[in-house]
Amino acid sequence: MAVVHMRIDNRLIHGQVTTTWVGNIGADYLVVTNDKVANDPVQKMLLPQAARGVPTKVLSIKDTLNFVKSAEAQKGKVMIVAKLPTDALTLLEDGLQPAEINVGNQAPVPGTKFKMVTHSIAVTAADAEVYRAIAAKGYTLTCKMMPSDRPTDFLEALKKNKL
Template identity: 60%
Template sequence: MIAHMRIDNRLIHGQVTTSWIGAVGAGLLIVANDDVAKDPIQKQMLPLAARGVKTLVLSIQDTVDYINKGSGKEKIMILAKFPSDALALIEAGLKPLEVNVGNQAPIPGTKYKMVTKSIAVTSEDAEIYRKIENLGFHLITQMMPSNSPKEFIKVITSKGF
């Protein structure tokens, strides 16, 4: 069961390991991104950053295959690096219980707008977020489990997207 999907281009960091894993009760953390999965250094370092949490670094297709093989009652948290990764996973049939837009640092050279102090969005990203919502997945933004979640589509709409 995918208890939580977080879209966060920082991937594994303190907020994930010290707060989110416990809050969602995940026993497995999957980092899902094709480029990261091809990078031997990140494949080695990211599980170390998870501080003892069982971690897999997989491509989008390998993530789908792993989940579809039957992860049983295992509670899984997926870290999607970009909104496009989250959309690809959802379009492939994965059904996370919640989708949280975490941190999205600005990507140099893109036309982004900061919609919160930690989330940069381009018009292409906004389209992807709306596609995810239109597929029936309610998007929230919630930095920490102790923060109140906000409806993400309302946030981006209020910023002109």
């Protein structure tokens, strides 16, 4: 079955993901993908514990691509949580084809010139280019905190904020 949902959320695994998103989309596996996080032994240990029993992997971009092609992943539904928009774009450029992409929380990075596009999504000009590159691959980017929220077209939110 493979990747049914990709969420770009720099909080990674938290209550909204494990209690609402995973259940709503029926994910059998949760994959956190980011090269730096995958090389952090503390996060590799803690993130699966935060998933509250959902089978969870914390993987590099390359290992994420290998996992979603595996027989194990093909038997179920995979939800990917990409820490950064650049992580998501790299996965797409390397052939990942999620059924949908949602932009979740992106906290502001201190020292960067960002605009708050929503109350929980900070975007720099460079980030906006990455989001447009994702959309150029044929994806409609939505933003919503909870699955039951009405989706907002994320590119429209960028335009509204002059990004």
